[in-house]
Amino acid sequence: MNNKRIWELMGRKLAGEASVEELQELEGLLREHPDLHFPVEAIANIWKTTPDPAERAEGEEAHTRLINRMQDRGISIGLPAEEQQAAVFQLEEGKRRPWLRYVAAAAVAGVLIAAAAWWWQPSGKTAHSPAISEVATRNGSRTSVQLPDGSHVWLNAGSKLTYSKDFGNNNREVNLSGEAFFDIAKNADYPFIIHTARMDVKVLGTRFNLKAYPDDKMTEATLLQGSIEASLKGRPGERIILKPTEKILVSDDSSALHTVKASEPVMAVKHLTYYAEQEDAIVETSWMENKLVFRDESFASLAARMERWYGVTIRFADKQKEELRFTGVFAQENIQQALQALQMTAAFNYTLHGTEIIINQ
Structure with missing residues (x-):
């Protein structure tokens, strides 16, 4: 794992400078290394918190001690100490240069991720991410x-x-x-x-x-x-x-x-159940043929499947409509065509707001 890349991306995210592609890359790296989810979340929470002066001074001393200890052990945390101090100083002084915000955030993220890895490492053993x-x-x-x-x-x-x-x-x-x-x-x-x-x-x-x-x-x-x-x-x-x-x-x-x-x-x-006369028309595996098949299914159950199928959210303003039952097959229909087809067999109305659908009377 490239620790440096992770804290670089985390630094850009904390500084508000990360692009959509970089955020997706960071998300992918964290999926590959779930052991970092907790420390990364902790980093984000710490970054959002503004400590009082006494806590800040104590934290800076602990930060310096940690850097020295990590460097004594031969562990690189990315930026030289001089650059880290300059970046943090500039950030706290309110000079909002984007690259300085990123450098400061990256420095803090790098230190905290390295600290987390060192802290959770079992005594006498090498730390490994779950593979x-x-x-x-x-x-x-x-x-x-x-x-x-x-x-x-x-x-x-x-x-x-x-x-x-x-x-x-x-x-x-x-x-x-x-x-x-x-x-x-x-x-x-x-x-x-x-x-x-x-x-x-x-x-x-x-x-x-x-x-x-x-x-x-x-x-x-x-x-x-x-x-x-x-x-x-x-x-x-x-x-x-x-x-x-x-x-x-x-x-x-x-x-x-x-x-x-x-x-x-x-x-x-x-x-098995079948939705057509052919023996290979199996309800349970119909999704493999890009078909959403339902037989005497409640609207509540079907709505949950339609949410996954179409990537939408369906909410029932009228709870009685959850009990409606439907039988059918959706193949090429989009979400509006599917809802209109259901309206042909049962009485209900709906409103569409982006990807949110509200079922009402």
């Missing part, structure tokens, strides 16, 4: 990735997949938040394991869909080929083996699965 890779999609977008073991993963909107950078060497474990279609390369020595909030899925080599959005009441794994083993987080020791064309649904809400209320996660195994 985590992440692939994520925003609402309204989808993407795909080939993992180091040759497996392919397609991510639906609003989803995130994380895995260690030694993935494929001695493990094949990933974490999923959202929805993804997996085409897993076979490897009998190392099973492929997907962790979600409600259940884990273990496979050797197969094709299946897994939906585990954190805000949804249901987590769902749909098997197309091969076999998968599912285990529920709240029911240790219990394993469910799925066969092709089967799916497992897991929920914390027993009413969602029409089962007896229980204090532990409830689950049900069902068969």
